[in-house]
Amino acid sequence: MSWLSRLKAARGGAPALGKQAEQTLRDWHALPDAARDRPHFESRYVVVNTEATGLDRDRDRLIAVGAIGVDGGLLHAADAYYAKLDPAAADALAGLLGLTGKNPLVVFNASFNRNMLERAFQEHLGLVPEFLWIDLYFLLPSLFPEKLDRPGRLGDWMAAFGIETFQRHHALGDAWAIAQLFLAVQARAPSFGVNSPEGLAEHQHAYRQKLKV
Amino acid sequence: MTTEAANLLVGASTDFLRNFSPFNRMEAEALAFLAERAVLAFHPRGSDILTPEMGVPRHFYIVQRGKVQASQTGSTTVTEYASMTLGPGECFPIGAISARRPSTNAYVAVEDSFCFQLGADDFLHLMQMSPVFHLFCTQYIASLLNQSRQQLQTTFAQRAAEQQTMTTSLGKLVKKDPVFVTADTPTRSALERMNELRLGCMVVVDDERRPVGVVTQSDLLPRVILAAFDLARPIGELMTANPHQLPTTASAYDAALEMATHGVRHLLVVDSDGILKGVVSERDLFTLQRISLRQIRAGIENAADIQALQRASTDIRQLALNLIAQGIGAEQLTQFISALNDALTRRIIVLARERHDLLGIDFAWFAFGSEGRHEQTLSTDQDNGIVFRVVGSGQVDEARRRLLAFARTVNDDLAACGFPLCKGNIMASNPDLCLTLDEWKSRFGDWIREPDPQALLNASIFFDFRVLYGNERFGDQLRTWLNKAAKGNSTFQRMMAANALKVLPPLGRIRDFVLEEDGSIDLKKSGARLFVDVARILALRTGVDSSSTVQRLRQASTKIGFTPEEIAAIIDGFNFIQLLRLRSQHLETEHDTGDDNRVDPESLNELDRRILKEAFRQARKLQLRLKLDYQL
Numbered sequence: 147m148s149w150l151s152r153l154k155a156a157r158g159g160a161p162a163l164g165k166q167a168e169q170t171l172r173d174w175h176a177l178p179d180a181a182r183d184r185p186h187f188e189s190r191y192v193v194v195n196t197e198a199t200g201l202d203r204d205r206d207r208l209i210a211v212g213a214i215g216v217d218g219g220l221l222h223a224a225d226a227y228y229a230k231l232d233p234a235a236a237d238a239l240a241g242l243l244g245l246t247g248k249n250p251l252v253v254f255n256a257s258f259n260r261n262m263l264e265r266a267f268q269e270h271l272g273l274v275p276e277f278l279w280i281d282l283y284f285l286l287p288s289l290f291p292e293k294l295d296r297p298g299r300l301g302d303w304m305a306a307f308g309i310e311t312f313q314r315h316h317a318l319g320d321a322w323a324i325a326q327l328f329l330a331v332q333a334r335a336p337s338f339g340v341n342s343p344e345g346l347a348e349h350q351h352a353y354r355q356k357l358k359v
Numbered sequence: 360m361t362t363e364a365a366n367l368l369v370g371a372s373t374d375f376l377r378n379f380s381p382f383n384r385m386e387a388e389a390l391a392f393l394a395e396r397a398v399l400a401f402h403p404r405g406s407d408i409l410t411p412e413m414g415v416p417r418h419f420y421i422v423q424r425g426k427v428q429a430s431q432t433g434s435t436t437v438t439e440y441a442s443m444t445l446g447p448g449e450c451f452p453i454g455a456i457s458a459r460r461p462s463t464n465a466y467v468a469v470e471d472s473f474c475f476q477l478g479a480d481d482f483l484h485l486m487q488m489s490p491v492f493h494l495f496c497t498q499y500i501a502s503l504l505n506q507s508r509q510q511l512q513t514t515f516a517q518r519a520a521e522q523q524t525m526t527t528s529l530g531k532l533v534k535k536d537p538v539f540v541t542a543d544t545p546t547r548s549a550l551e552r553m554n555e556l557r558l559g560c561m562v563v564v565d566d567e568r569r570p571v572g573v574v575t576q577s578d579l580l581p582r583v584i585l586a587a588f589d590l591a592r593p594i595g596e597l598m599t600a601n602p603h604q605l606p607t608t609a610s611a612y613d614a615a616l617e618m619a620t621h622g623v624r625h626l627l628v629v630d631s632d633g634i635l636k637g638v639v640s641e642r643d644l645f646t647l648q649r650i651s652l653r654q655i656r657a658g659i660e661n662a663a664d665i666q667a668l669q670r671a672s673t674d675i676r677q678l679a680l681n682l683i684a685q686g687i688g689a690e691q692l693t694q695f696i697s698a699l700n701d702a703l704t705r706r707i708i709v710l711a712r713e714r715h716d717l718l719g720i721d722f723a724w725f726a727f728g729s730e731g732r733h734e735q736t737l738s739t740d741q742d743n744g745i746v747f748r749v750v751g752s753g754q755v756d757e758a759r760r761r762l763l764a765f766a767r768t769v770n771d772d773l774a775a776c777g778f779p780l781c782k783g784n785i786m787a788s789n790p791d792l793c794l795t796l797d798e799w800k801s802r803f804g805d806w807i808r809e810p811d812p813q814a815l816l817n818a819s820i821f822f823d824f825r826v827l828y829g830n831e832r833f834g835d836q837l838r839t840w841l842n843k844a845a846k847g848n849s850t851f852q853r854m855m856a857a858n859a860l861k862v863l864p865p866l867g868r869i870r871d872f873v874l875e876e877d878g879s880i881d882l883k884k885s886g887a888r889l890f891v892d893v894a895r896i897l898a899l900r901t902g903v904d905s906s907s908t909v910q911r912l913r914q915a916s917t918k919i920g921f922t923p924e925e926i927a928a929i930i931d932g933f934n935f936i937q938l939l940r941l942r943s944q945h946l947e948t949e950h951d952t953g954d955d956n957r958v959d960p961e962s963l964n965e966l967d968r969r970i971l972k973e974a975f976r977q978a979r980k981l982q983l984r985l986k987l988d989y990q991l
Contacts, residue, residue, distance in 0.1 A: 212364065214364075219401070220400050221400075223368035223369045223395060223398075226365055226368050228363050228364035245361065308425075309473075312367070312370070312374065318367055319367075322368065329400065333402075
């Protein structure tokens with residue numbers, strides 16, 4: 147129960163979590179850690195994406211979160227989540243954890259999205275959940291150099307794959323596009339000997355190292 | 360909030376699907392079902408999405424982005440395209456997933472592609488819930504039927520063209536290897552050979568097999584017999600030198616012209632080196648011209664004797680082959696055959712009447728069974744009977760005696776013209792089947808009141824009666840009476856229905872087809888009859904007058920609540936089976952083997968197999984309807 151007391155302490159006089167959100171959080175903590183060495187087709191990834199007041203990760207605030215599960219290489223409309231932080235930010239974030247579970251998270255541009263999310267988790271839930279973060283910002287150019295041989299913007303990658311979405315710059319709208327890009331990543335990765343969530347994380351790390359050289 | 364997200368994504372998929380047919384016409388509820396259930400997957404360029412080896416497809420795919428190529432696998436081309444590219448909004452497979460059989464095509468992503476996929480069960484559910492989608496799939500399968508028919512045309516067109524047109528080259532027309540002798544052959548042995556092989560013409564060649572002369576039958580009288588020619592002398596002294604010859608590339612028309620110009624009955628056909636290839640006779644050319652619908656009809660109507668009608672009967676078979684080649688569907692084809700056979704039978708009856716005294720008898724000649732339904736194929740037994748009444752003061756039994764003698768002549772003549780005598784003695788010359796109207800009603804009434812197995816079997820043959828010759832009013836009266844009697848007796852209908860459901864479509868659970876012991880499917884017993892039996896019951900119940908299965912189904916459909924699309928699909932299924940029967944009978948006829956309603960599904964191409972399976976599914980649908988109606 148330590149995490150719960152820590153949470154209560156952190157939140158101080160803030161209103162308590164909704165009953166359901168509290169249960170969701172409790173369930174999340176009870177989950178075993180997701181395996182990181184399973185092949186893609188046996189893994190469930192979750193694409194997460196944020197919508198913020200701007201692009202300055204220190205000054206701007208998180209407005210909404212969107213998430214889509216990628217289970218066994220398939221996108222299913224029912225396996226998705228979208229919530230605005232206003233008015234009940236804690237509930238919104240707890241709900242997000244309800245969908246992600248402890249599965250590896252896929253984002254486009256982790257430095258912004260991960261930062262935004264972790265700050266919001268800390269602020270509203272009083273904890274920073276541990277995830278394996280997979281960043282398409284680096285993975286895409288490393289796996290598809292023939293399309294774009296350096297990190298690019300989401301719009302560039304969508305154009306390169308002819309991918310469209312129902313609403314750009316919307317947390318779920320962009321997540322839908324990122325999820326489609328991730329399907330392509332999953333299909334391509336094995337030809338680089340990358341077969342698991344762990345492998346993706348390592349591959350992305352190696353690519354970043356190479357960029358620095 | 361999971362709901363909110365799901366709604367957004369489902370909405371997005373719905374908007375996407377709405378850009379394409381048939382989804383843009385689909386009912387809102389069905390489209391929502393599709394968008395909710397469909398999941399999106401990625402297929403990199405060059406990857407297989409669905410292949411025949413993957414077995415029964417587990418998903419139905421709709422291309423969302425990219426290009427998918429469908430290509431034929433295996434050696435036979437079963438559709439008009441060898442390969443076809445599918446883009447966004449197009450879907451596959453339809454036939455395979457409907458019929459739960461492996462796809463005949465291989466579907467490969469030729470670009471990086473995204474496809475929505477719907478589980479097979481959801482696909483079938485969607486077909487059920489959406490009339491629009493159902494129609495889309497049915498029409499797709501119907502288009503397969505068309506393709507199959509076209510393919511059938513090409514198969515036959517070549518053979519028909521060879522046999523039919525005057526533009527056929529002589530090289531193709533000459534079928535038999537030529538018979539020839541050299542000029543030094545003794546005349547006796549050459550003539551013996553002619554006699555033995557029943558040749559009208561013997562060709563004399565040199566050592567290189569180039570023709571140097573001919574001897575024809577008409578030469579024998581003046582040159583051999585009257586001239587007292589010594590048969591020991593060489594044939595070279597007897598022959599007509601410098602015979603008429605044409606190259607293999609000349610047409611049948613050229614040959615006819617040559618014969619007419621020179622007044623000869625035989626022409627020699629030689630290749631470009633002048634070497635003998637064969638002989639064309641006037642008779643060969645005559646056969647080419649003779650076979651047309653109009654000519655056969657005229658031939659039948661003017662026939663003075665059975666020999667002339669026998670020739671007409673052969674021509675009818677030949678015509679049927681030509682009609683298949685011209686792409687006429689099974690329904691029209693069987694009608695043609697039926698119409699010509701009717702004309703033939705009528706002519707036989709007219710000729711027989713001239714030899715029998717039927718004065719004071721008003722009668723009609725009934726056709727039963729498949730002949731009664733206008734569904735005769737090429738190997739149908741006779742099934743006929745007579746209904747009559749005595750005009751004036753004559754005795755019924757005396758009239759019956761005279762009719763029976765007359766009927767015996769007709770039955771025998773029909774047999775001589777290729778309609779085998781009925782093994783079950785369902786023929787007008789059987790005293791039990793030469794009855795007055797009241798006697799017929801009483802027989803039919805017995806069967807309806809006491810539907811034991813024999814009565815039900817009888818009903819399935821005799822209730823398909825129609826008047827082929829004579830007073831039509833007998834037929835109308837009997838039909839009206841029968842419809843009333845059968846309609847009023849639900850027990851009888853129920854028994855008929857139970858009987859009709861005894862034979863099930865030969866669809867397998869694991870394999871495609873359930874086969875007979877010899878590995879074949881009986882297209883009559885386990886195919887056509889399934890439709891015929893249900894149609895008969897529907898007709899009796901709804902008071903349809905027609906005896907034809909297709910007409911019965913069409914006319915009854917509105918009264919029993921089948922949509923026009925549904926009934927059209929069922930009729931297509933029936934017609935396809937009939938077409939397969941006709942086709943196999945044709946081939947059988949040419950090879951002179953026995954059983955003609957059997958088909959080995961392995962001998963069919965992929966497309967025909969798929970359609971045959973669909974046809975059986977339609978039969979199952981029809982049977983299911985009967986099952987529900989009678990709670991069987």
